[in-house]
Structures are given as structure tokens and as C-alpha cells.
Amino acid sequence: MKKILSVLLVLLGFAASAYSQSSKGANIEITGRVTDELGEPLIGVSVTIKNRPGFGSMTDVDGKYSIKVAKYSTLVFSYISFETAEVELEDQKVVNVVLSESKDNILDQAVVTATGVQKKITVTGAVSNVDVGSLQKTATSSVTNALAGNVPGIIARQTTGQPGDNVSEFWIRGISTFGAGSSALVLVDGFERSLNEINVEDIQDFTVLKDASATAIYGSRGANGVVLITTKRGAEGKTKLNAKVETSYNAPTMMPKFVNGIDYIHMLNESRTTRSQQAIYNDTQVRLFENGLDPELYPNIDWMNTVLKKGTQSYRANLDLSGGGKTARYFISASYLNEGGMYKSDQAVNDYKTNANYSRLNYRMNVDLNLTTTTLLSVGVSGSLEKQNQPGGSSSEIWESLLAYNSSITPIKFKDGKWASTVVQFDENNKEARVNPWVLVTQMGYNETWKNKIQTTLNFTQDFHFVTPGLKFLARVGFDTNSNNISSHFKRPDLWGYSKSREGDGTIHKWMAQNEVLMEINSSSQGERREYLEAEIHYDRTFNGHMVGAVLKYTLDKFTDTSENLDKSTIQSIERRHQGLAGRFTYGWKYRYFIDFNFGYNGSENFATGKQYGFFPAFSVAWNLAEEPFIKNGFKVMEMFKIRYSYGKVGNDQLSIRYPYLSSFKNTTGYNFGDINSDNKYDGLTYNNYASVGITWEISTKHDVGIDFSFANGMVTGTVDYFDEKRDGIYMQRSFLPHSVGLTESVPYANSGSVRSNGFDGNVAFNKKFGNVNLTVRGNMTYSKNEILEYDEAYSRYDYTRQVGHRVGQLRGLVSEGLFKDYDDIRNSPKQTFGEVAPGDIKYKDINGDGVIDNNDVVPIGATVKPNLIYGFGVSLAWKGLDVNLHFQGAGKSSFCMEGAVSYPFLNGTWGNVFQDAVGNYWSKDVNEDPNAKYPRLSYNGNANNYRPSTYWMREGSYLRLKTVEIGYTLPKRWLSAMHFTGLRIYVMGTNLLTFSSFKLWDPEMGSTTGQQYPLSKSVTVGLTFNL
């Protein structure tokens, strides 16, 4: 740590001294006026002296400037969205300049790829280049929440809204394996780093590499796609300051709505009487629920309102400074954010906070030093400090309790001050205490998680153009440490159960359900260390229209888990290491034809000697029609029309266990000597893991066909890709080995699974200026479908019960044919074997036609819980200073079966709740005998026939939401320059304001089957950005 600090100080000093050298020897004053091509004055144009950073002037309201410079200097005039002009001074004292508007030339657009920045037109692989601005439009702490619907090729969903955990999981082109490791490789400034805590304002470029040719160079870990992020760096010129402050008000997108206490009681009684059982509550008790005249025994509490706030507040602030000179440039940023949780707090608890909360401080410093004219040293130091606070009850406990604790189950607290709780009898042998939500949220202490990350990057670039033009050497070293400290301050008051009846003297009989626990503090820590080394040789040259390029790259990375080692596990301390050699050869001719060949040759220590190295080749070709003479001459409107194809192999070595090729042993007590029924058991050793020596890389073979196009001066642009990939050798346990092998528990792993997935992704945009109005309409879509080809599973007479032939994570269940109409209907239908049925119970389809409904009639239904389709579309309008931005995002091909004590009414007796949705929508004798009612006949304490996955409970997880709506106003330059600002924008942004979905009980994006999850939020944000 000390070393890092001292290196930092030295570097800062260097940057500062480079800065201060510049203001010597000014002796003449130059004045002038800067205008645009129409002669209008330009206000706030930066006028600097070349190679003398930090020293400069700015034009005033009339476009006039004055600056003192040495003779024979060069003046640089730069202004946003105008071409920069340079004027070499001789003797003149007045320099008037006309700046021309910069034009986006499709040929000049650049994309960051695996081997550096590349012109977009020359890219042959499937690459999504993301507009970083669109990623900033999220009111949460994580950039991952902006991926869905913004980035073609990414399938993402957010499953929780808990501050600090409210990040999205995402997959590039969906899931293509059922094995371990389906997540993409994320590289920040070239090294594997997390996407969650990066400060979105620091991102310069965000690129997603999707196909084999783009990712082969990462051979080992590219199978699931790669996300490349480069952070901002300083540019030569005057010091620039950007700042942003914003605050959001967040409220849940959708909250489950439950029946009121009185309806609940009546339905509870009906659940008993409709099945010929005695009602739970007699008339007097029902009356007491209704009139509230015994609020201890017969409460009616709205737990959601009791425990949750209506909304929460979050704040973000960001500040960055950049600038520098020819020899040194810097970018320094700091950002802070704070997200509040939605739990209420107990006024009496003042010593600590129980509400959920997340705050984070990010910092980054990127410094580039030109050591010589051909040598560049870039240093980056960044880090984050995160603090997450949570109530003593875990999030899953709280949300289970909050949803299942119905209004009539217990009071919060008895009048004698004892806290109320309940005990749930799940079945005969399974009784569990449940704490009431208020106690979970406010009375159980708190948990604090503290995360600390430091990332250091050192880049060294040596240009060898003096050896031969286009030759370059690059070395990169990275060192990251992460540490997490978890400190649980747990306490629990004594909790009391009670009889729902009063004793003769009016008192309530209570018993201690759970004993008091005084606050106890448990701390644990986790940590990791990553080290990287990369060396690259680049060669890039164009001879007469022949563009030739080559890259050779060596990588070495190490990962060490430095967590508190409570199991005394030796294996934990062993570094995970990879090394590899990768290369790329590119050839292009006149921007028309391109051929790429890539390879990765990678080693992983997770495999046995001889199986460690894998060779992953890929090639791609592209043809840009637009550069063909017949198009160029006859069809000028087409600037780019590139057809691409790529083919290649990439690998994966992520396995759920380490060193599968080694056996390990454990103690066992079960060796019996002697005859059956004799008890002569002895201790011994048995296999913990049986070695699979042949195990090696999972290999994904990918094909991709795509087109990139741009028409009419960038008015219509787009990219469309079709992909098809097959993952072979997926690791899985050989669970169906014959018993004669002698292995029962610790069956070995093998490269035996196979999955094929295909789909398409793409985006199109329309961009046009109508007078003063700039209009952009854009849309993108990602669709991916997979099918298991090989899976180690038991033989089945019915194909549909097997995994093979179906999607990974395919939903399965019975097929419902509505509810039984009457007893005749039951008699005339196949026999259902799950339990007694009555009219109003779910009737299932006999799939195999054997006259019996049983588990052999369970078939694949719907799709998967994780969506297979993600799309987004939006429109932006800009008029003078005003900008309006609308973005919709949707997901499709997702389905799930509702389940649990909230979805299934009275599953666990009085533990659980009933949705408002069920009122009037359930089958009720003589009241609502609709065979297509939304809920079946009520049943108390579960119902084996009704309460199981089937199409009856299946719901569509698809949704469309107004992800962002933003209105911003940039103040006119005229006003700003008076205040010495170069830019100031105020904006109001709404996220997730509207959600359209056929499923309305909870937010379908969460993918929850029970709804028992911290909800996602919609928010309104007000913010301000300004630049100096």
C-alpha cells in the first residue's frame, strides 16, 4: 500500500511539473475573433498554445479573444463538435479563425477491440459498440442495470432491488451451457475486473465482443463473450472539469397487493368448510376480527405499510478533472453515491442504523507520460470503497416474512411489551419459528459489509517506427486487491407465541418461542488478489491500399483467494493461473475486403498435464460493398454495407471444483465387517472426489453472419447478426454410472454435455436533422434459443421427460385443462394420483394416454424463467438547448410457475397470505363455479393435486417498460460564459416509470416464482451537470 502511494505521489509530481513549465516567456499579445462558417461568433472556444497545456484563453460573447504568446508559437482553437484548427504564428497580431463543424465520417469511427482501437469499417467480428451516454441513464449504482435493451447481444435481468445488491446479471447472447460459468468475461482497461462497482462516468468506451473471431484472442475465457471497458484519460489542453450531482426518489415498481384482514378470515374459513372441515374461526371470533375489539388476539395489520417506507432517496455526485501537456496528461475523478433502503426504523434505536443502505466512493487517476517521443507510460490507479448496511434479519427472511405474514396472524407486540411471533408447521416433522417483519427489520441489530478495492494498471508502449513503420511493443502489468469485511451485529429480543384464546381472567397464554440473544458481533473477511502480465507486439501498415496487421500477445494471470480460511483448506491458497499466447493477423484491401485470423493458445492449471493447453483458432472475412466502384459511383447514398462471416472456437475452464484430475479422500464411518445385520462398523477413508484424468477444455464452436450498414450520411445505420454456436464437452457429473463401478456419492466429472444455441441480435438507428430539431430513433433486439444435445441422464420411456432436446432451464409441469366442473367430470376423467379431488380442483391432461395422471405427464411447458428475448427502442429529440429522450425496454420468451405460501392460498395453513387478485377469482361452491377461474377451490394446509407446477400456475414473464424518460436543458452559451462555465445542463429523468405486463402481482423482471424479493424501483431523478 505504501509503495503504491509513493509511486502515485511521484507521478502526480511529474504531472504537476509538466504543467507548470509552460507559462514562461510570453511576449506578444494576439487578439482575434472566432466564428462559424456562417459568420456567427462562437462563444467559449478554447484557445491554447500548442505544447503549453494549462495556459490559454477563451472567446467571449462576441467570439473575441486575446492571448499573450511567444513568437512562432502555434495557436490551437478547439470547440465541441467543431473541427480543431491550428494556426502557426509568424508576425501577425490579429488572428481571426473560422471553425467548421466536424463531420462524423463513417470511415473514421473507431471501435475498441481485443487488440486495441480499430476503425469500425475494418472490424470483421461481431462487436457491439455502446453509446456510453445511454449507460449513464440509470438511477441505480450499477452500470449493469442499463445493459438490457441498450446493448445488442446482451440478455440481462435485475433480480433484486436491495441497495448494494441491486445489480443485473447478464449473459452475452443468452445462456449456452448448463454447466458452471455462463457469465461473460469483463475487462476493464485490459484486466478482468467487476462491472458492478465501476463509476459509469469514468467509462470512455464500452464494447461487447460476441463472436469467436473477436474473442478467440482471449481463448481461455472467451466462450461466454467479452465486455471491454476503457476508462477516460486526459487529453492535451486546458484543464477541464466535469461535475454532476443528482438525486433520485425511488419507489417500488410493483408491490404485491394482499387481501384485507376481513376478506382473509372469510377465505380462511372457507378453505376449511369447502373441504368439509370445521371453520378455523367461529362467528364471535370473526366478529372480533371485523370490529377490531381484540387487537391482540385478532389483529388486522397491514405489514407492508408498517414496515416499509413509501419511497427512498438516493444521491450521486461526480467530479473529474483532466488535462495536461505534451509530456504528461492526467484524468482524475472521484464519485460518491448513496442509496437508501425502504425499511422503517425504530425510533428507540439510536445507536445504529437498521435500514438497508449502500454508499460508495470511487476514485480513479489515469496518467500518461511520454518518456520519450516514442515511449508512452500510462499509469492507472482506481479504487472503490463500499459500505452496505442491512437489518439484522436477512433480506430473504424479511421478504419471506413480509409477504407470508398475513394481517391476522399476530400483533406486532403484545400490550405487555412482549414481541409476538409465530411458529409454522410445514409438515409433521418440520416446525420452524417465523419472526414478525417489524422485529426482523428493526429489532435484530444490523449487518455491515465493507468492501475495499484497489486496481493498479501500468501500460508501457514503445513505438518502433524507427525500426520499421507500424511496429509497436506493448507491455501491461496489473495488480488488483479486493477485500470484503462483513460484520454482523446480531441480536434478537425474546419472542412469544400465544394461544388464540383468552384465559378465564382475560390474560393471553403466551410461551417463549425464541430466547433473547444479546447483541453479538461476528466478523469475517474475504479477499482476493489478481496479478496480470501482458506483452504484445503490434504491426500495422498500409501499402498501396493493402492493409496488413499482426498482433502477438502473451498473457499470464494469477488469482489468489485470500479470504479468512476457516475450513483450513489448503487448496484455497493455491493460485489459479492461466497463461496463453494469442495472435491476430489481418489483411484488408482498400476498405473493401478484409480477412482476419485469430488464435489463442491457452493453458489452465485446472487440468492434468497433457490436457492443460487448448488451441482456439478463429477466422473471419468481410466484404464492404460500399467501397466497390460500382456502388461508389452509382449508389452514393450507401457509405457502408459490410457483410461479415466468422467461425471459430473458444474455450472455458470454469468448473465447479478445482483439480478434477486429482482424487481426494474423506473420513467415513460406515465400513461394516461381518454378516448382514451384524453391527461391526469401522472408520475408514472414502473418495471425496474421484479423479477424472481426461477432463479438459469445454469448447464452443461459433458461427456468425452479420451485416453493418450506413446510408445517407449516417441517417440510417445498423448492424444485424445471426449466430449459431455449439458448446461441447460441458462438464457434468456422471450421475448415472452403473452401481457396479462402485462409486455412489463422489461420481467423477466428464466433458460430456453439449448445448447448441442460436439466435440473432442487432440494432438500427435513424438520425436526421429537421431544421433545428435533431431526431434519433433507435432500436435493438437480442434473441437466443438453446437446446441441450447431450446430457448425462437416465433413460426414460417418454422423450419429453428428458433434458435432451429441450432448453437449459426449461420449465416443466403438468398441462392443466381448467377446473373440474362436477363429480361427473371427475368420474369421466383420467385418475389423478396426487390426492383426492373435488369439483373446483385442477384437472390435468393425460399426456401419455395411460388413463392415469402422474409424474409421467409432466412435460416441458412455456419457456425458461430467464428471458430469451430482450429488446429496446427509443427516440431522442434535441432542439436548441432542450433534449428529450425516451427509451423503452422489454423482455420476452420468459415464463415461470407461481408457487409458495403466497401464490398458493393457505398452503401452510395460517402461514402465508392471499393476493387481492384472488378475491372473486377463485372457484367457490355456489358462488363462482367457473371451470376457468383463476384460482382453484380453496384448501387449507396445502393440496397435493392443485399446488404443483402446471400450466395453471404458469405466468408470462415478458414485459415492456418505459425504462428511461429524460428531459434536459443545456443553458445557452451566452449565459454560461458570463459565469465562466463551458456547459451546464439540468435534467429530470424517470426510470422504470411504466411497466406493461400481463403479470401484475410483482415485477416480472425479478424472475421470482414467489415474489418474496426486495422489489425493483422506479425513480425520478433531478440532476445537474456542468463543465469548466
Place this chain on the structure above:
Amino acid sequence: MRKLHFFVIALAVLTLAGCSDKGSDPAAWKVTFADPNKEVQFSDFEPKEGVVRTSVFIHGSNFGTDESKILVTFNGRNAPVIASDGTTIHCMAPSGMAEKNEVRVKVLSEEGEELGDYVFDDFFIRGAVPQVHTLLRVVNEETGEKPDSPGPFDGGGSCPCSEFYLFDPVLREQGEKVFYTITRYKGTYQRSLRAVNLTKREITNVVDFSRIQDTFQVGFTPGGDTLLIAAQTGDNLTIGATDKADMYYALRSENFSKYYEYNMGCIMYYFCMMPDGTIFYSTYTDGSIIRMNKPGTTLPYRDSDPTVCFNMQNVSGLSSARARLYPHPTGKYVYMILDTGYAWLGRSGCLYRCDYDPVNKILKSPIVIAGSKDAYSTRPVDLAEGIGTNAKFCNLYDACFMKNPEYVGREDEYDFMMTDRFGQCIWRVTPEGECRVYAGRSNNTGAENYGDYTGFIDGPLLDAARMEEPMAIAWDEKEDVLYFSANYAIRYISIE
């Protein structure tokens, strides 16, 4: 740098726009008091009739919502006030109320000043429905402590675990209500005979059975002067062995404070004495039911050649089956419940009857009159009411005969009442063999802590009452009260 201030100010303004987490405390009970400047009005109460613990609603206005400031009496007895919403008071009909009760309500101000005092013209009439009540229960719910000590009811006396109750017929005739119990605190081998005096409301220790390894039962000889004590001595398993005593006796003249050997024989579990003085007993050996032949004239008897009536192990097919014997008050037959010796594993879920042959003084072979002998592992959830062998018991424990006034004039005027320890209820078996749950297992599910059928709730037998592990049971004929042990308490069933 000045512009940085702008940034800091903007940040501060936005931060301050937030709000704090604090709000009102939802866990606190809030009360309002009657307004002293307004009149407290009383309009009516309902219902006008009901049993003890009936919810009674008193209507009016300006009551306040603090129940501690409202006093309701039924004929002078304080009725517990549960809640008030200002216009309706909810109170409970108190135990010990008269048949016809004057209902009087007082409402106090916040300072305790009386704002209203009203007596209703209508009376509250006591209803007649049997209910479960609790006589004595001393359990510290916080620590789970259950003291087992003699003493007055109101001064710490408690007998938390009893498997056996026996009324003293002599004292009962004299007007004193006393029953004996053997302390047996869940498996601890420490036995004492305790007398529970319901009249004096106290528990006294009668004698410690320090010389007896274990005992489950005592019984009076006809006339009630002598108390016989069944004794287990562990190792005298041979039928006909006479080296150890299997029965002792104690004399009323000595206040039962000493005990002497009565019979030398094989290990005894339970016995019964027929009205003619014949003693039958069950043994551990092989479940045999033996007639004690009482040879000789001096005590102790040495029963070297007892008469084996039958063998319950053979009858039931269960190993270590032994019977608890309940002679019918008429002496015509004996009911038997089978104990397999492992309380937690279950007992035979069936009730046997054997006829008594008063001529040969022998018990005839038993027949199953209720339940099924195969169903000895019935789970509480599978318990079933029914006639004869259709009924399913869970874990029959103790039993007694109870006279049913409806049967007057019939051949058999008694119902057979049985506790079902893990069925968590009391059964009633009619002379015809109809088996119905008499009390317990209500739907009152506030007691989830006890599982699905147990709990500790007083009230109407089937509508409210719940019990945990009922064991001992005895009927007091004089007052028609059924006493039983459950929930570490002495509980009883009666019409108040």
C-alpha cells in the same frame, strides 16, 4: 476554484432534500381517554346470555380506548375488559358469576376520576355448556421451569406431571375433595404419593416410595381403609417367583405414611380389584393377566402359583405388551388399554374388554371393542372417530368411567373416558362402542407452536379447547367434574 463551491453547494442542497428514516412507532399501542367534558353514555350490552368467557359487547359512547380505565362487573365479579374503541367495550363473562348477573360498568378518566357508572336493567344469564378449565398450572414461560412441589395452590404448590389420579372415596363422603397422584416427572425415577386437596386448595406429600423401584398405580380396597400399591422390582420376571414384593399396602389409620409388603410375586404393572375383592394384575413378563391367589393367612402373601387368565402378548402380537385395567363400576367386566412400554413409540391403539366370571373369579379372554390392534403407530393426523374398530386412536394413556345422565335406566349407565396422550384429546366411548373426541383438538390454530393439534386453550370442549399430552384422568361423581392432567397442569371439564 470558486466554481467548486458551486458544486459543493449543489451537492449539499440535493442531499438535504432527503428525509430521515424516522416515523411514528407502529409497535406502540396507542390509547385515548374518555373526555371528562362529555358525558359517558351507555345504551345496551349483548349477548344477554352465555357461558363463562363469552365475549360481551357493551355499547355507548365516550368510553376511551384504554381498557385499564374501564371496569365491568357481573354481579360484583370483575369481568376482564379486553378492549374498547370508544363506543363499544369488549369484556368477558367472568368465571364464578351467578346464574343471573347484574352488569355494571364504570369508566374512569385519564387521572382515574370516575366519569360514568351505570347498571344495566337487563341481566346476563349464565349458560350451561361444559368447558375445559385449568385449575393449577405453574410454568415459567420464560425459562420453561415447572416446579414439582407440595404447598398451597396459591403458594407455589404444583404437580406438573401426573400419569394417574385417584379420588379418596372416604374423604369424599366426608365432603372433602382429595385425589392422589403419583409424581412422575417425564421419566425420572423419583416417586412420591401426593394428595391434591381441592377443598383446602393445597398439595401435600403423603409418602415417598423410596423402597419401590417404580410404581404406576395405587388403589383402594373396598371400604377405602387400605391403599394398595403396585410395585415394580425389575428382576423378578418369573411368574411364581416369590422372593420380592410386587404389591405393598398402606393404612388410612397411619395416614398412608408407611407402607408394607402385601404380596410376593412377579413384577406388577397395573392391578384392579373387583367389587368382590379379587385382584387381577398385569405383568411385564409376557403381558400375562394374573389373578392373585392370596395363599395363606399372613401378609405378605406368597403367590407361588398364581392363575394366569390370558397372555396379552399373544392376544395383541406386541412384545412387552402389558395392560392397564379398568374394572366397570358394576364389576361385570374390565376394560384394558395396552402399554407397549415405550411411551414415545406408541401404545396399542385399541381398547379391549374382558368379561368377569364372578363364579370362577376369572377374567375371560379379551375382545377388541374399539380401535384397531394394528394401528398402534397412528399419527395424530390420522386419528379418526367411529364406531368400534372403525375408530383410530393415537396413544391411549389413562381412562375412567363417567356416568352419563342420558343413560339412566339402561343396562350400562357409564361412558368410558380415555386420554389420548399424543392424539392430544380426551375420548368418550359409549357402551355401544361409539368413539368420539370429547374434548381437545379444536381448530384454534393460534397455537402453532404446539403443532397442529396441541395447545393450551380453555373453553368449549371441541370449539376452543386444546391440550398437550393429556395423561391422568379421574371423574368426581359428586360434582360431575372430570379432572385430567395436561400441559403440566391440573385441568378439568365441568359446567361452571
